[in-house]
Amino acid sequence: MQNENELGDYLRARRAAVAPVDIGLPDGGPRRVPGLRRDEVALLAGMSTDYYIRLEQGRERHPSEQVLRAIAGTLRLDDAATAHLFRLGLSVVGTAAAAATVAPELLRLMDGMRDVPAFVVGAAQDVLAANAMARELYRGFDRYDNLLRMIFLDPFARDFYGDWDQAARIAVGNLRASSSQFPQDERIERVVGELSVRSPAFTGLWARYEVRPRTHEDKHFRHPQVGELRLHFESLAVTSAPGQHVSFYSAEPGSATADALVLLGCLSEREAASTEQTNPLVEGEFRS
Structure with a gap:
């Protein structure tokens, strides 16, 4: 890179x-x-x-x-x-290393959020932790592991994102911003290397060199079970963990999407109950 x-x-x-x-x-x-x-x-x-x-x-x-x-x-x-x-x-040296471990306090906070999808991503856009609602929101993907890999390499993304081109452009601009802050980060280099080899669409967008950190935006999703979702996205930097951001989705009160989020919550609770029956959580373990 x-x-x-x-x-x-x-x-x-x-x-x-x-x-x-x-x-x-x-x-x-x-x-x-x-x-x-x-x-x-x-x-x-x-x-x-x-x-x-x-x-x-x-x-x-x-x-x-x-x-x-x-x-x-x-x-x-x-x-x-x-x-x-x-x-x-000016040859300004960026931050040496991005944090890869999510603090237990943040895990506990997200686990207690039952009404909105919430998740933590690292500098390379790896999903480091997610609550039940976020896992249910992205359940149609083969793996819920790295937002860039999901967008560019999973065919489901073309159906899931209402505007795939916009989602791809924003994601690449955000990764560029991370690579600027962490120019020596090995994980970012591996993600860029893999996508450059496997996705011509990523390669074209990466070459445009747009540096745009993603902080907030309106998103349009098509969920296979709850249908259309028009959500507002907010991303907050975790100041105690360089490179990490905690992201939240919310819906306009009284909207069709708000009703769909209630249904998404029911699905996530059903999935969590099923998981607990097959693999009970020990005391103090987080669902993340």
Whole structure:
């Protein structure tokens, strides 16, 4: 996943994503390459074309904060994308390692949540823990283990997600954000490596280099048993465990989805009762 000119790769990908009309330049008709030309970025950022070319080619390794901020403005980078540009351009070292173990207190909190799906994911989007409602929500997948693998490698995802393209794009942008925070994380590298080999769709989205941490959004699911679900998603960082986020889904009160969540809860309770009969929990063990 790491290379010798990641800054150049990032600049080229983000430059290709900006249309000339987006920044007030006249539409000159078809271009040989998508997005802005290097001389246009240089002009708008207030630097020489030669200097910008050396940045993209990796021959200039020490840009100033002023230069990076000018480029970020020209390429219309948001806060997360700008922060990633600064990490690359200023050689800022990210967090050394992401946490892989979920605290017992958090497990206990989620286990007590009976009305909403809740789960914890790690930096590589591995599902580290989930309550009964979350497991029931994702029951149609072959494995409920890694959100990226589920989206790109499990055929059920195409039916489950109301807008698969959007779900895939958001998931990849979120993984990019994690890889920016944890550039040496071996688990992230393994996930990227596997998906790059097995999923052309992932490879194409990864090459776009969109850095977008997922914090909240509205989701549309098609559950095989309870039907359509339109849920609001919130993701909260676990400050005591770097890289971990606890995620919750909720429904608008009185909506059809709220009724569907009640049915989903009944199904999860039935499944939990069946599991307890075949494999009783010992005292103090969490259902997660």
